[in-house]
Amino acid sequence: MIALLIANSLALASLLIMMSSGLALIYGLRDVINFGHGALYMLGAYLGYSIAHATGFWVALVASPALLALVGAALEYLALRPLQRRSHIEVALVTLGLGIILGQALIFVYGGEARTVDAPPSLSGSITVLGLTYPVYRIFLIGMGLGSCGLLALWLNFTTSGLHVRAVSQDPSVARMMGINADRLSLLVTSLSAAFAGVAGVLAGPYLSVDPGMDVTMIVSCLIIVVIGGAGSIAGTIVAALLFGFVQVAGSVFLPDFAALAPYALLMLVLLVAPRGIGRGRAPA
Amino acid sequence: MNGEAAARAGFRRGAFVAPWILAVAVALLVFLTGAFAPPYIATDFVLKLADSGLLLGILALAVAFLMSQAGLVTLGAASVYGGVGYLFALAMSEWSMSPLGAGVVALIVVLIYSAILGALIIRTTPLAFMMLTLAAGEMISHAVLLDGLRDYTSGADGLVVGFRGTFFGLEADNFADPIRFWPIIWTSAWGIALAVLLVRRSRLGAILRATRQNEERMRFSGFDTYSPRLAAFVFVNVIAGVCGLLHVLNSGFVSQESLGLGVSTNALVAALIGGTATSTGPLVGGLIFAFAQDQFGARGFTQLLTGLAIVVFIVIFPGGIVGALGNFVRRIGGGRRREVD
Numbered sequence: 001m002i003a004l005l006i007a008n009s010l011a012l013a014s015l016l017i018m019m020s021s022g023l024a025l026i027y028g029l030r031d032v033i034n035f036g037h038g039a040l041y042m043l044g045a046y047l048g049y050s051i052a053h054a055t056g057f058w059v060a061l062v063a064s065p066a067l068l069a070l071v072g073a074a075l076e077y078l079a080l081r082p083l084q085r086r087s088h089i090e091v092a093l094v095t096l097g098l099g100i101i102l103g104q105a106l107i108f109v110y111g112g113e114a115r116t117v118d119a120p121p122s123l124s125g126s127i128t129v130l131g132l133t134y135p136v137y138r139i140f141l142i143g144m145g146l147g148s149c150g151l152l153a154l155w156l157n158f159t160t161s162g163l164h165v166r167a168v169s170q171d172p173s174v175a176r177m178m179g180i181n182a183d184r185l186s187l188l189v190t191s192l193s194a195a196f197a198g199v200a201g202v203l204a205g206p207y208l209s210v211d212p213g214m215d216v217t218m219i220v221s222c223l224i225i226v227v228i229g230g231a232g233s234i235a236g237t238i239v240a241a242l243l244f245g246f247v248q249v250a251g252s253v254f255l256p257d258f259a260a261l262a263p264y265a266l267l268m269l270v271l272l273v274a275p276r277g278i279g280r281g282r283a284p285a
Numbered sequence: 286m287n288g289e290a291a292a293r294a295g296f297r298r299g300a301f302v303a304p305w306i307l308a309v310a311v312a313l314l315v316f317l318t319g320a321f322a323p324p325y326i327a328t329d330f331v332l333k334l335a336d337s338g339l340l341l342g343i344l345a346l347a348v349a350f351l352m353s354q355a356g357l358v359t360l361g362a363a364s365v366y367g368g369v370g371y372l373f374a375l376a377m378s379e380w381s382m383s384p385l386g387a388g389v390v391a392l393i394v395v396l397i398y399s400a401i402l403g404a405l406i407i408r409t410t411p412l413a414f415m416m417l418t419l420a421a422g423e424m425i426s427h428a429v430l431l432d433g434l435r436d437y438t439s440g441a442d443g444l445v446v447g448f449r450g451t452f453f454g455l456e457a458d459n460f461a462d463p464i465r466f467w468p469i470i471w472t473s474a475w476g477i478a479l480a481v482l483l484v485r486r487s488r489l490g491a492i493l494r495a496t497r498q499n500e501e502r503m504r505f506s507g508f509d510t511y512s513p514r515l516a517a518f519v520f521v522n523v524i525a526g527v528c529g530l531l532h533v534l535n536s537g538f539v540s541q542e543s544l545g546l547g548v549s550t551n552a553l554v555a556a557l558i559g560g561t562a563t564s565t566g567p568l569v570g571g572l573i574f575a576f577a578q579d580q581f582g583a584r585g586f587t588q589l590l591t592g593l594a595i596v597v598f599i600v601i602f603p604g605g606i607v608g609a610l611g612n613f614v615r616r617i618g619g620g621r622r623r624e625v626d
Contacts, residue, residue, distance in 0.1 A: 256432075
C-alpha cells in the first residue's frame with residue numbers, strides 16, 4: 001500500500017520535475033516565469049500523439065522534444081530577448097498571452113476531444129518488483145524523471161555552461177562583469193526547458209491523457225511547485241515536485257472527494273511557514 | 286521670493302481650477318445622458334452587449350487598479366466574481382436569507398477570504414503574487430466541482446439564481462431586462478470608477494505607487510509596505526465581488542465558467558485595451574471587448590484573440606487605447622506632457 005503510494009507519486013512527480021525545473025531554470029536566468037510552459041507541454045503532447053500514430057512512440061519521444069527545442073529558441077529570439085528591458089511582470093504576461101494563443105491554435109487544429117496514446121509494446125503490461133505488481137510504463141516514467149534529474153545535476157555541477165548558468169542565477173550583474181554571455185546561455189536554457197516540456201508531453205500521453213485542458217492543469221501545478229520550491233532554486237523545485245506528487249496521490253487515496261484541493265492546502269501551509277519557499281532561491285531583484 | 290515664479294505658480298493655479306469645474310460639468314452631463322439616452326436609441330441586443338461590457342469593465346477596473354497602483358497582477362479576479370454568485374445563491378436557498386442579506390453575506394465572505402489570501406501571498410514577490418492568484422483562482426474553480434460539494438453547487442451544471450422580494454427596492458425583472466438593467470450598471474460603473482479615483486488620489490494610492498517603484502526604499506523610509514498592499518488587494522476583491530453580484534443579478538445563473546481563468550484573462554485584456562493608468566480606460570476596454578467578442582467570438586476565436594490582445598497591447602500599446610489617446614491629445618495640444626503614474 002505504502003510502496004504503491006510512493007511509486008505512484010514518483011511517477012507523477014517525474015513529469016512535474018521535468019516541467020518545473022525548466023521553469024525554474026528560465027527564471028534563474030531571465031527573472032521571468034514562463035506562463036506559456038503549460039502550452040509548450042501541450043504542444044509536445046499533441047506532436048507526440050501525431051508522430052506516434054504516424055511512426056511510433058520512440059520516434060515521437062525524440063522528434064517532439066527536438067521540435068520543441070526549436071520552439072523554445074523562437075520564444076527566446078522573438079519574445080524574451082527583445083523584451084528583456086521591460087518589466088518582468090510584463091514579459092510574464094506576454095508569455096501568458098503566447099501560451100493562450102498556442103493552446104487555442106492546438107484546439108483549433110486537433111479539436112476539443114481527448115486523445116489517447118498507447119504505450120509501446122515493450123513498455124505495456126506489468127511486472128512484479130519486490131512483491132509489488134506495477135505497470136512497466138510507470139517504472140519507465142520514474143526512470144526518465146530521475147534520469148533527467150541526474151543529468152541536470154551533472155550538467156549544472158560539472159560542465160562550464162552549467163557553471164555559467166549557476167553563476168548568472170546567483171548574481172546576474174556580477175556574472176556579466178566576469179564575461180558570461182547571458183543571452184547565449186538563455187538561448188540554451190530556454191530551448192532545453194522547452195525540450196524537457198516536449199519530453200514530458202510525450203510521456204504524459206500514455207500515462208494521463210492528451211486533452212485541451214492539459215496546459216492549464218500543468219502550468220498551475222508547476223507554478224505551485226516553483227513557489228513552494230523557492231523561485232529559481234533547482235534543488236528546492238525538485239523536492240517540491242516530489243512533495244506535490246505525494247500530496248496529490250495521497251489526497252486521491254485518502255480523501256477522494258476533496259483530493260483536488262490537497263495541493264493548494266500544501267501551498268498555503270508552505271506560504272504560511274516559509275513565504276520564500278523551501279529552497280534557497282536568489283533574493284528577488 | 287522670486288516674483289516671476291510666484292506669478293507663474295499663481296497662473297498655474299488659476300489655470301487649474303477652471304478646467305476642474307468644466308470637467309465636473311462635462312462628467313455630469315455625460316453621466317446623465319449615458320444613463321437615460323441609450324434605451325431610446327439602442328436596440329435590446331446592443332444594450333445587452335453594453336451591459337456585459339460594463340460588467341467586464343468594472344472587473345477590469347479592479348484588475349487595472351491593482352496593476353497600475355501596486356504593480357501586482359491578479360489572474361484570479363474571476364474566482365471572486367463567480368464565487369460571489371455562488372454564495373449569493375447558496376445564502377438564499379440554503380439559509381433562506383433575503384436577497385439583500387445574501388448579497389451582504391457574500392461580500393463579507395469575499396472580504397474575509399481576500400484578507401486571508403492576501404495576508405499569505407502579498408509577502409511574496411510580485412511575480413510570485415501573479416502565480417499564486419492564478420493558483421488560488423484554480424483552487425476555487427476546482428472546489429465548485431468537488432464531488433463532496435455537489436449537493437450545493439450542482440457541479441458542472443451551474444445554479445439558477447432566481448430571487449423573490451426586492452434588492453434595494455428593485456425586483457428581479459429590473460436586473461434581468463437589458464433595458465432596465467442599463468441605468469443600474471451605468472450608475473454602478475460610475476460609482477466604482479469614482480471610488481477607484483478617490484483611492485488613487487488618496488494617501489494610500491501614493492504609498493502604493495511609491496512601494497511599487499521601490500519597496501526597499503519605502504521600508505527604509507519607515508513606511509509599512511505590507512498593510513497598504515493588503516488593503517488594496519481587499520479593495521479590488523470587494524469591487525470584483527460587487528461586480529459578480531451585479532452579474533448574477535443580471536444573468537440569473539452562475540456556473541463554473543464564470544469562475545474560470547477565461548473570465549480573469551478577459552478582464553485583464555479589457556484593462557490592457559483601455560489602459561490601466563486611468564479610471565475610464567478599463568470601462569472603455571470592457572465595452573470594446575464585449576463588442577469585439579460579438580464580432581469574432583461566434584467563430585470560437587474569443588480565447589485566441591484574448592491571447593493575441595495581451596501580447597499586442599503589452600508590446601505595442603502599453604498605455605492602452607485611452608492612454609494612447611491621452612498622449613495624442615496632449616501632443617497636438619502642445620501642452621506639457623503629464624507624468625503618467
